[in-house]
Amino acid sequence: MSQTQDSSAETSTTKRRTFMAGLGALAGSGALGQTTSARESGSNGTTGRRRNVILTIPDGGSRTHDTAARYLRAYENDASAFPANIEDVELGIDRAEYVGSMSTYPDDPEQLITDSGAAATAMATGQKSYTGAISVDHDGRPIETILERASDAGYATGLVTTTQMTHATPAAFAAHVEDRGQQADIACQYVRQSDVDVFMGGDRSHFRAEERDDGADLIGEARDRGYQYLETASDLESVDDGKVLGLFSETGHFEYAVDRQADDENTQPGLPTMTEAAIDVLEARSEQGFFLLVEGGRIDHAGHANDPAMLPEQLEHDEAVEVAMDYAGDGSGQGNGRGPTDTLVVNVADHETGGLVLGRDSYDMNWEYIAEQSLTQERLASELEDASSQSALASTLEDHTGIDDLSEDDLAELEADPSAIEGRDSVVNRRAGLAWGSDAHTATDVPIYAKGDNAAYFGGHHENDDLFAGLEAALGLR
Numbered sequence: 001m002s003q004t005q006d007s008s009a010e011t012s013t014t015k016r017r018t019f020m021a022g023l024g025a026l027a028g029s030g031a032l033g034q035t036t037s038a039r040e041s042g043s044n045g046t047t048g049r050r051r052n053v054i055l056t057i058p059d060g061g062s063r064t065h066d067t068a069a070r071y072l073r074a075y076e077n078d079a080s081a082f083p084a085n086i087e088d089v090e091l092g093i094d095r096a097e098y099v100g101s102m103s104t105y106p107d108d109p110e111q112l113i114t115d116s117g118a119a120a121t122a123m124a125t126g127q128k129s130y131t132g133a134i135s136v137d138h139d140g141r142p143i144e145t146i147l148e149r150a151s152d153a154g155y156a157t158g159l160v161t162t163t164q165m166t167h168a169t170p171a172a173f174a175a176h177v178e179d180r181g182q183q184a185d186i187a188c189q190y191v192r193q194s195d196v197d198v199f200m201g202g203d204r205s206h207f208r209a210e211e212r213d214d215g216a217d218l219i220g221e222a223r224d225r226g227y228q229y230l231e232t233a234s235d236l237e238s239v240d241d242g243k244v245l246g247l248f249s250e251t252g253h254f255e256y257a258v259d260r261q262a263d264d265e266n267t268q269p270g271l272p273t274m275t276e277a278a279i280d281v282l283e284a285r286s287e288q289g290f291f292l293l294v295e296g297g298r299i300d301h302a303g304h305a306n307d308p309a310m311l312p313e314q315l316e317h318d319e320a321v322e323v324a325m326d327y328a329g330d331g332s333g334q335g336n337g338r339g340p341t342d343t344l345v346v347n348v349a350d351h352e353t354g355g356l357v358l359g360r361d362s363y364d365m366n367w368e369y370i371a372e373q374s375l376t377q378e379r380l381a382s383e384l385e386d387a388s389s390q391s392a393l394a395s396t397l398e399d400h401t402g403i404d405d406l407s408e409d410d411l412a413e414l415e416a417d418p419s420a421i422e423g424r425d426s427v428v429n430r431r432a433g434l435a436w437g438s439d440a441h442t443a444t445d446v447p448i449y450a451k452g453d454n455a456a457y458f459g460g461h462h463e464n465d466d467l468f469a470g471l472e473a474a475l476g477l478r
Contacts, residue, residue: 050289051453052343053150053474054279054324055123057293058317059116059169060300060353063447066093068358069314075367082367092321093347096449098459102467103445104351106131107138112443116300117180119350119464120172126468134168134177134186142176146471147291151195153477156285158198158278162254162271162313163297165190165201165247169350173293184212191218191225191245197285198292200274202249204231219245233269236277241284246274256298256376257312271296272319279327291475294320302376303353306424306436308369309376310354321347321449328452342453344474348467349446355437365433372402377422384418397421401428 058065074086105111106118107128115131122128125135125143135143151157159170166175166183174196175189187206190199209217222245223229230236230246248254248268260266269277275294282290296317302310328343359365375383380400387393390411397414398404406414410427413420421427424436450458457470472478 049342050287051155051475052282052289052292052327053146053471054292054294054327054343054345055471056296056317056321056324056345056347057120057123057169058296058299058314058347058349059163060303060351060441061296061314061317061349061446062352062356062444064356064358065299065310065314065349065352066091066447068311068356069318071358071367072311072370073315075371079368079371092318092323092325093449095322095325095451096345096347096455097451098449098455100448100450100459100462101445102348102448102462102464104464105443113441114351114464115180115441116168116350117172120169122464123348123350123467124173126465126472128463128465132178132180134175134180134182135172136176136178140178145173146468146475147173147196147293148194149472149477150291150475153475154286154288155475156197156282156290157195158282158290158292159196159201160198160271160274160278160293161201161295161297163201163295163301164203164206164249164253165199166203166206167201167253167297169295169297170201170293184214187218188216191222197290198244198246198278198281199227200230200236200244200246200248200269200278202247202253202268203251204247204249205251207245207247219247232267233273234267236269236273239277239281241281243285244278244281253298253301256302256309256379257316258309258374259376259379262374262379270319271316272323275320275323279323289475291471294324296320300353303356303436304439305377305422306354306426306429306439307377307422308373308428308432308434310356311370321345325451342474344452344454344471345450346455346458346467346471347449348458350464352442352444352446354439355442355444357435357437358433360430360433360435362433366431368402369428369432370434372400373428374400377426377428381418381421384414384421387415387418390415397427403427403431 070089074089075082078085104114104119106114108130117134118129118131121133121135124145127143129137135145147157161170166186168180171186174194175186177185183206205211207218209215219229227243227245254268278292299310299313302313324345328345383396384393387396393415448458454474
């Protein structure tokens, strides 16, 4: 890290400590006194070797999601050889050295089902909290996060997501608010109090002066603090090794993967591209190493919608995992060709969404219709609204799903109500043989996949607040 970077980090760290002290005393396993000691010692305890942690979160994923992604990849690779060729598929998660499982419930005596705020808070801080919390305890006191611990110890840090940049999962690693809906405050904390080197996500609105109640120009402030500001995939191609604030949508989240691919005018980068760019920047930012969070956030949203377009989201996230696994190399520190590095990659969902079931009232499934779906069901409903006749409606449906044999009754139903193409009982779900048990989060355990330094810690079963200690140890912070 250069002297200029060191000075900038020290200044923003001081601001963050002052901010957190003003909110209240820290609680949990990441105590401020410990962080101060690590910062003042100028060492991360690694005796000169780099250590990196890449935590990837397929928001709303599960083992069923992973299985479905494997089947879809096999079908896309060679439909004529499916399903025998499933055994030939290697996903990014399949390169894990240890596989475990994790419970997801929040700190609530009456509730087993978490939201992303409580789930990410537990993983980021080592302390469970209530639904909607962003790294604060039940009294609203901030709890220091693994990202903040890493930053104070001299590591570069980054947050990458396909959701709003200020959404619950990334926010829980670098902000502290009592309610996840306080997105304007989260944006303000990112720019003014955090030490994060790379932000890549969606939604510029919470950073724009004209769209904030306080009129703060957070994009301008970020530029003044040395951030390169990015809005498009082409901007990302020319990024150098300085700090990055990439906000790739005007409002809201990224478009879904299938909708991005169908839109020639879409300028948003894919999750694997952002992951690779973030690694490149972070690697240059600190000689000690880095902590990077990567979230495939729209898996969750497609799960809420009971939309088979969730599976391309899952595959895109797995491609980002593949980037991380490639970087980690063969575990010897030499496999990635980037020098003597110890890198831990952990992939774990924060919770499951949708209650996905592979099979619907029979032993039959048809993966053609999943593979052929080229728009989300929401976008497809909009296309069907524009159809001028049943013939045009049938043609549109065939173009985007491969379904070419709907009955006149089915076509009449869709003509009367194009939104019937959406939801758990949609024609694509029924024809494909996909079933959904919920349009919300569920209480099921989720799998953990880990490779690299300290990966063995993540085998077996864990509570979600156990992850903090394993990440902390991998960074040499305990």
